[in-house]
Ligand code: SF4
C-alpha cells in the first residue's frame with residue numbers, strides 16, 4: 001500500500017518542470033489565488049485548472065499532469081497572463097508542459113498532437129499554412145479510409161472555404177504541397193534550431 005502511494009508521487013517532478021519546461025520556473029511565483037482558473041474561458045472543459053496543475057506539479061503528480069488533456073487545451077487567449085497578480089506566464093507554462101509531455105512520450109490529447117504535426121509539417125515544407133494541405137494531412141494521419149470518411153464529414157465546411165476562396169481544390173490531392181516562400185532553407189534552419197532547443201517540432 002505504502003509502495004503504491006509513493007509511486008504516485010515523484011518528488012523530482014517540480015525540479016524537472018523548473019529546469020525543462022519553458023517558463024517552468026515561473027510557477028514558483030504562483031500564490032494559488034485562483035484568478036487564472038476563474039478567468040480561463042476553457043475552465044469548464046478542464047478537469048484540472050492551471051492553478052490546480054501548478055499544485056499538482058509541486059506535489060509531484062508527474063503522471064497525472066503529463067497525461068492530462070488539460071495542458072493541451074490552452075487556446076493562447078492571454079486572459080490569465082493579463083490577470084495574474086503575480087505575473088506568472090500561465091499560458092507559456094501550459095504550452096511548455098504540453099511540449100514536455102510529448103517529448104517525454106505522453107500524448108495527452110491525440111487529436112491536438114496530430115493537428116500540431118500537420119501544422120508544423122506544412123510550415124516546415126513551405127513556410128506558410130495552406131488550410132487545405134494542413135487539413136488533408138491531419139485527416140490522413142489515420143490512413144486513407146479514415147481520412148476520406150472524416151473529409152466527407154467536413155465537406156460542408158470545405159465547400160464553404162472553396163466558395164470563399166479560403167482553400168485551393170488542389171490541396172485535397174495527397175502529395176501536393178502549397179507554394180513555398182522565398183528562402184525556405186533559411187526558415188528551415190531556424191525551425192531545426194528551435195526543434196533542437198525543444199521549442200517545436202513535429203511530434
Ligand atoms: S492567477 Fe497567478 S498567482 Fe493566481 S493561481 Fe493563477 S498563476 Fe497562481
Ligand code: SF4
Pocket residue numbers: 036039040041042050073074075076077078079080081090091094
Ligand atoms: S491563455 Fe490558455 S490557460 Fe490562459 S486563460 Fe487563455 S486558454 Fe486559459
